[in-house]
Amino acid sequence: MVDTVNYFKKRLKLQQQFGLWIGLADADGYCAEIAANAGYDWLLVDGEHAPNNVRTILTQLQSIAPYPSQPIVRPVVGDVALIKQLLDIGAQTLLIPMIETADQAELMVKATRYPPEGIRGVGAVLARASRWSNIPNYIHVADQEICVLLQIESKKGLENLDEILNVAGVDGIFIGPADLSAELGHRGNPGHEDVQKVIVEMIEKIHKANKAVGIFTADEALIRKYIELGVEFIGIGVDTCLLMDAMKQLITKFKTVTPVLKTSNGYN
Numbered sequence: 001m002v003d004t005v006n007y008f009k010k011r012l013k014l015q016q017q018f019g020l021w022i023g024l025a026d027a028d029g030y031c032a033e034i035a036a037n038a039g040y041d042w043l044l045v046d047g048e049h050a051p052n053n054v055r056t057i058l059t060q061l062q063s064i065a066p067y068p069s070q071p072i073v074r075p076v077v078g079d080v081a082l083i084k085q086l087l088d089i090g091a092q093t094l095l096i097p098m099i100e101t102a103d104q105a106e107l108m109v110k111a112t113r114y115p116p117e118g119i120r121g122v123g124a125v126l127a128r129a130s131r132w133s134n135i136p137n138y139i140h141v142a143d144q145e146i147c148v149l150l151q152i153e154s155k156k157g158l159e160n161l162d163e164i165l166n167v168a169g170v171d172g173i174f175i176g177p178a179d180l181s182a183e184l185g186h187r188g189n190p191g192h193e194d195v196q197k198v199i200v201e202m203i204e205k206i207h208k209a210n211k212a213v214g215i216f217t218a219d220e221a222l223i224r225k226y227i228e229l230g231v232e233f234i235g236i237g238v239d240t241c242l243l244m245d246a247m248k249q250l251i252t253k254f255k256t257v258t259p260v261l262k263t264s265n266g267y268n
Helices: 007-011 030-036 054-064 080-088 102-111 155-159 161-165 177-183 193-208 220-228 239-255
Strands: 017-022 042-046 070-074 093-096 147-152 172-175 212-216 233-238
Touching: 007 070, 017 030, 017 239, 030 042, 030 054, 042 054, 054 070, 054 080, 080 093, 080 102, 102 147, 102 161, 147 161, 155 161, 161 172, 161 193, 172 193, 177 193, 193 212, 220 233, 233 239
Parallel strands: 017 042, 017 233, 042 070, 070 093, 093 147, 147 172, 172 212, 212 233
Antiparallel strands: none
């Protein structure tokens, strides 16, 4: 039988989990499978800033499935119809960007639940999530394995954080440091002391509400800081950045070497 346990959600309050952003939106899932072999606890399949659609996300979910790494899907926007499609292709954990109000948060939770608790369309016979109705009682047990993570990254979201935290069914809050730093007047500098002060206050407030906290940074000092603050899920790298860095490091090794010049006949 297919194992439908959401291990990311199961471990969310038990241990810190480290993840990698997947931005190489390859149509055959090859890059996602390479990442799934690397040992990260979770992999974020990005539909917001990477050129992913439902079909490419499906392929990457299929590629990750045989491995221990747990997929998280970030849609381009918190759209009810899109969320329905992502759940049907097998996404169990969603990271929904640009949440600013409790009403938005409530709608996102409802979009992930079947009626009468929610508004998710009941079409499991066509869904990979139910293995095309081959998982017994899927529509009765699916809700409990869905993990809803909401991304707070604006001043308005900050202002409404208390109300958002009171919404039932929200499993965690992801702090978006890039957009947040821009909103606070420090674009491109999420490590600025003013931004970090706000982030620390957010972490404390989210934990006090008994919700999990997530964040992304490639700064090793900040990673260690967030570990000490008890942040439950931390993104520590991006596949596109890692690939670019490795490519540049390789070519730099040889471009800095004085080239051997040849005469017109090909000999020195």
